[in-house]
Amino acid sequence: MRGLNSDDKGAAPTGVVEKTNVPKAYPYQHRENVNLWDLPGIGTQTFTAKTYLQQVDFHRYDFFILVFSERIRENLILLAVAIQKMGKQFYFVRSKIDNDIDTSKRRKKQFDKEIMLQQIRDDWTTCLTTSGVQCPHIFLLSSLDIGKFDFSQMQKVLEEELPKHKRNAFLLTLPNTSQHVVNKKKEALKTEVWKLATLSSTIAVLPVPRLSVAVISPF
Numbered sequence: 001m002r003g004l005n006s007d008d009k010g011a012a013p014t015g016v017v018e019k020t021n022v023p024k025a026y027p028y029q030h031r032e033n034v035n036l037w038d039l040p041g042i043g044t045q046t047f048t049a050k051t052y053l054q055q056v057d058f059h060r061y062d063f064f065i066l067v068f069s070e071r072i073r074e075n076l077i078l079l080a081v082a083i084q085k086m087g088k089q090f091y092f093v094r095s096k097i098d099n100d101i102d103t104s105k106r107r108k109k110q111f112d113k114e115i116m117l118q119q120i121r122d123d124w125t126t127c128l129t130t131s132g133v134q135c136p137h138i139f140l141l142s143s144l145d146i147g148k149f150d151f152s153q154m155q156k157v158l159e160e161e162l163p164k165h166k167r168n169a170f171l172l173t174l175p176n177t178s179q180h181v182v183n184k185k186k187e188a189l190k191t192e193v194w195k196l197a198t199l200s201s202t203i204a205v206l207p208v209p210r211l212s213v214a215v216i217s218p219f
Helices: 074-086 097-107 113-130 151-161 164-171 179-204 211-216
Strands: 024-028 031-038 063-068 089-094 138-140
Touching (some): 089 151, 113 138, 138 151
Parallel strands (some): 089 138
């Protein structure tokens, strides 16, 4: 989501074992007021389901992305229900979807990728709904090829559901994976330019030399 590769400077560590032992913030370059937090997995010896919400200070975040791969664990469903009760938005990401496609291609002579992807969405939607999760958003992603599958749709949903005063800040952090994102960034930048121009014009009437330049300079 930050447009980085695993070996880029400032990228979150990746691997086959647990890498996150404490909540860690990853700021966006040039947008340090926007942070993507990586939280430890729920249900470990250190972060039990019973104390998880208090340990990671759940009330501080604007929305949540709950990631799972082959199967979803009960603790993650319980976490979604808890977030739901808080009245905050949450989204499920089914990762490593490219592995499922490769496996199905090897096993089936007649393989339809879109049918398989829709079956996965439908199955998990049914599973989560019957577990008490209301209208779950489920996105199928692969970190190896982020532009494929549901990444653009996820960006669009996140943008639409964020509070209006935070929407532009989020939009400007998105990697340019589609023309839709590029166009939305242009609109967000125009809005910021207009706001700064209005602020500068207002401050310029005050008898303080070069104050209007100081306001614009950080942008």
